[in-house]
Amino acid sequence: MSQDNATKPNTRLLVILGIVAAIGFGTIAVTGLMSRAHSTQALAAWTNDQAIPTVALAKLQRGATRQTLDLPGTIQAFYRAPIYARVDGYLKSWNADIGAKVQAGQVLGVIDAPDVDRQYDQAKADLAQAQANEQLAAVTAKRWNSLVTSRDVSVQAADEKQSDYIAKKAALESAQANLNRLATMQAFKQITAPFDGTVTARNTDIGALINAGAGTGQTSQLFEVSDLHKMRIYVQVPQAFAGDLHPGLKASFDIPQYAGQHFQAIYVTQSNAVDTNSRSMLVQLQADNPDGKLLANMFCEVHFELPTDPDVLRVPATALIPGNKGIEVALLGDDGKAHLKPIQLGRDFGDTVEVVAGLSMSDHVIDSPPETLVDGDVVRLAEDASSGKVAAAGDAKVN
Structure with missing residues (x-):
């Protein structure tokens, strides 16, 4: 076989292999481009899908027919009298x-x-001196x-004696009034209870210096007497609930040291x-x-039973959107879109609030909107x- 014949088949084989390689490289390139385009489309679709916020619906509640309002209160004696001295001296005894x-x-x-004595x-x-002077003047x-009738003395002289008698009589009355005043002060040496009750404080002891009046230091109160047969309970009621309370309303209250026991009170x-x-x-x-279980200055928790409007709705506080236009909520519409709606609030219960206008029970309120x-x-x-579905409001269930 000649050399030319051996070279021709090798050249043809090389050409065929080159064509096959070119086709393979082209296929790989096309496949890579198609895979990249598909990945780009999938990434864009995933990005758009993630841009849609995921929300949950708030649970709406109707107002109850009765509502309990719990507030702290302070128990006070029905009557309380701090007792001070009316005379100066020293405490001789206490009983x-x-x-x-x-x-x-x-x-x-x-x-x-002793000074008063x-x-x-x-x-x-x-x-006594005023009485003697008055008798002599009379x-x-x-x-x-x-003597005026017999003209032994002048009328002027007789009038002077009559005027002196009148002055001496007035001096007698003044002396009697002063004695009565001091007799009253003498009575104040005994410190007495102003009404039936219990001694709730004693701030003095035998031999203590007593200064009359109510002031500071040594003129502080000596005793305190309280009437505990009935008690007064004072409560600070928030302005939002003040209009719901009225005289005659019944309430109950609890005291920590009497666990499980309820006491009754009336507004x-x-x-x-x-x-x-x-x-x-x-x-x-x-x-x-x-x-006698109730003591002065006790802490208690008072429970008021208030009437409510059953048509008023209550929504979670997390559903509220404050803004320049006031308070709004986001509603999920039938088109799967969020729609902001202004509402009017009533009373605030902390985790929930009353909505008195702007909402109905059929509305689908978004909780914690972005x-x-x-x-x-x-x-x-x-x-x-999880399913990637953008739901319309008609597909949602409100509990």
Whole structure:
């Protein structure tokens, strides 16, 4: 075989192999381009799908026919009288200690007041002197009036004696009044209970210096008497609920040390003024205390049963969207889009709020809407997120 014949088949084989290689490379390139285009389309679709916010629907509640309002309260004695001294001196004795049951007029303590005693003695002497002067002036005036008729004395002289009698009589009345005043002060040496009750404080002891009046330091109160047969309960009611309370409303209250026991009270009156700091109104209730379990200055929790409007809806506070236009909520429409709607709020219960206008039970309110949500945005329910379905409101269920 010649050399030319051996070379021709090899050249043909090389050409065929080159064509096959070119076709293979072309196929690989086309396949890669198609795969990249498909991946790009899938990434774009996934990105668009992730841009749709996933939301959940809020649970709407109808207002109950009755509502319980729980507020802290302070129990006070029905009557409470801090007792101060009316005379200066030293405490001679005390007859009732804290916790003692006393009756009106019962002596709680006695004050030794020597200054008042001496003033009383002087007033008695002054009264005796005034009585003697008045009697002498009366006799003198009577005699001079009888001498006028016989013209032994002038009318002027008789009138002077009559005027002196009148002055001496007035001095006698003044001395009598001063003695009566000091007799009253003498009575104040005995410290008495103003009404039937319990001694809830004793702030003095035998030999203590007593200064009259109510002030500071040594003029502080000596005793305190409280009437505990009935108690007053004071509660600060928020302004939003003040209009729902009225005299005669019954309430119950609990005390920590009597777990499981409920006490009854009745709403009596209110201050008719709202405190500017707390925006609350002070109200007073009264409760009987036949067994003496209720003590002054106790803390209690008061429960009011308030009537409510069953047509008023309550929504979670997390569904509210505050804005320049007021309070709004996002509703899921039949087109699968969010629509903002303004509402009017009622009372705030913390985790839920009342909506008095702007919503109906058939509305589908979005709970915890995204901050970037605007009117007309497409949204997806959380229950449909796994299937990638953008649900219309007609597909949602409101519990």
